Amino acid sequence: MDNSLEGKKILIIGQVWPESRSSAAGKRMLQLLEVFQSWNMDIYFGSTAQKSPYSDDLSIFQLNEIEVYLNDERMDQVLADLQPDWVMYDRFMMEEQFGWRVTAQCPQARTLLDTEDLHFLRYARQELVKKGVGTIDDYLYSDKTKRELASIMRCDLTLLISSVELELLVHQFQLPPDILLVLPFLENELSVEEQDEWLPFEQREGFVFIGNFIHEPNWQTVLRLKTEIWPLLRKRLPQVQLHIYGAYPSAKVLQLHNPKENFFIHGRAEDALAVVGQARVMLAPIAFGAGIKGKFVDGMRVGTPNVTTTVGIEAMATAEEWNGFVADEVEEFIQKAVELYQSESSWLEKQEKGRTLLQRSYSKAKYTAIFKESVLLLDQDIDNHRKRHFLVEVFKHHSAQSTKYMALWIEEKNKHKKSE
Missing domain, CATH: 3.40.50.2000 (Glycogen Phosphorylase B;)
Known part of the structure; x- marks a missing residue:
């Protein structure tokens, strides 16, 4: 197997511009950028959020910052022009907003979802503590859970931060284990x-x-x-x-x-x-x-x-x-x-x-090697992967219709506002 990802284009759609000094999520994003840079990939990063005074300087990763547009047909052109080999969504909400456009404009792009942590699990636990009655199962089967699971099912590979989350997705929700990968924080050895x-x-x-x-x-x-x-x-x-x-x-x-x-x-x-x-x-x-x-x-x-x-x-x-x-x-x-x-x-x-x-x-060397192996398999054999996991294509097809038409409706509404 060719072990090179050199020159492959990866587009990362961030929920926010990373702030590694504000949160572990920001630090995690920088660790992933470092990994992609070490693989000599061409990195493109964009977010619909505004930068803050605490946003990290991403120039150290030699990446290209690009404009991304939410509920806007200009995003189709951005994707069509860029034609990324890989797209990574920073949390499931980004996949909901942009996934259908990626599928339409770059159907061959391999897709990664970085969950940070499972939002639906945190939400269920929060509800259990707040309400103080029942068990976790009374709160797990929520609309938030449906949305996040559907998003995972539309991506080629989902990154999880915790082995407990993997157990939950595989055993309780019956998701296929080979579309999931546990990738914890990637730490250098203590010198x-x-x-x-x-x-x-x-x-x-x-x-x-x-x-x-x-x-x-x-x-x-x-x-x-x-x-x-x-x-x-x-x-x-x-x-x-x-x-x-x-x-x-x-x-x-x-x-x-x-x-x-x-x-x-x-x-x-x-x-x-x-x-x-x-x-x-x-x-x-x-x-x-x-x-x-x-x-x-x-x-x-x-x-x-x-x-x-x-x-x-x-x-x-x-x-x-x-x-x-x-x-x-x-x-x-x-x-x-x-x-x-x-x-x-x-x-x-x-x-x-x-x-x-x-x-x-949390060994960076160990987990980066495991991650690279999974990425290379998808890079070189995406057609067979998608045949094996045809349900992923089914989810993409159905969800694309619903999220697409909601986005197009918002787009039209925004156009009318501008012309008034």
Whole structure:
């Protein structure tokens, strides 16, 4: 098999312009761009969103930034002119909006869907926590689930961040496993120099939490820290401070700031690794969510152990392997936070586990090779792949009709508005 993807054109339709300093999703996108660049592909990136002052400079990937148009026939021309070999959708909403145009203008383009995490699973868990009744199955079979599954079924390969999500899609929803690929965060090996820079136990101070506030699980985690955990933990460690960092804090987040209680809301961290690396322990009593958590991978990178929940470590490790403690009950959570904060031997043991976990589960070299193998198979044998998975073509056919006509209706409406 020819193992070259050199010169192949890949168009990435981003939900937003990546902000790696704002979210794990932004960091993930940069890791994928780095992979495509290492394969010598010609990268084209476009998003209907506006850039922000925090958007990453993508010029380091030698890519071409292009204009993409939503509900606009000009997008047909963009696709027809570009004729990409590959198209990657950044989350299922992008596939819904642009997939039918890609199918019409570039039927041979291989399609990738990067889920980030399964939106429908996060939504179901959020609903379960909010309503407080029933089981996860009562919330899993939603319209959001139908939309995301349909989107996955229209793509040649879908990237999942977590093995738990793979299990769910294959066993519960009966999706074919060979249109799915688990691709976690892609981390370089920890260098000796990096580890030499880790602050030792006695030079670290305070607890830390970090997470983008646009992401509902992060807001709920901070709320839980403020109302349930910190009032009790502060009594046990009255001199210790808790520092909360996260991009896009709203007024309700900033209102929680209370220096008298040693509870500090800082907003965006200019350097996430630096603020996590100065703290002694990360606290993350996560009640719901999906995927794997970038904040913990950052913690492993800078040798900062954590206390979290069963949801927090999902698909990342077992409780025994974890670089911290796992506790779902408030009392136990506080007890473990105190132990990790005060016991250097316990802290060093958990730090070591993080080092092991990072090398084993997030190796860039290992997972990039697995990803390349899947991409090459599709690149060279797309016709047979699509025959084997003919249902993908059926989904494309039917969905193209519905999403296409909705988009054309919006397009016409917009034209009329302009002419009025």
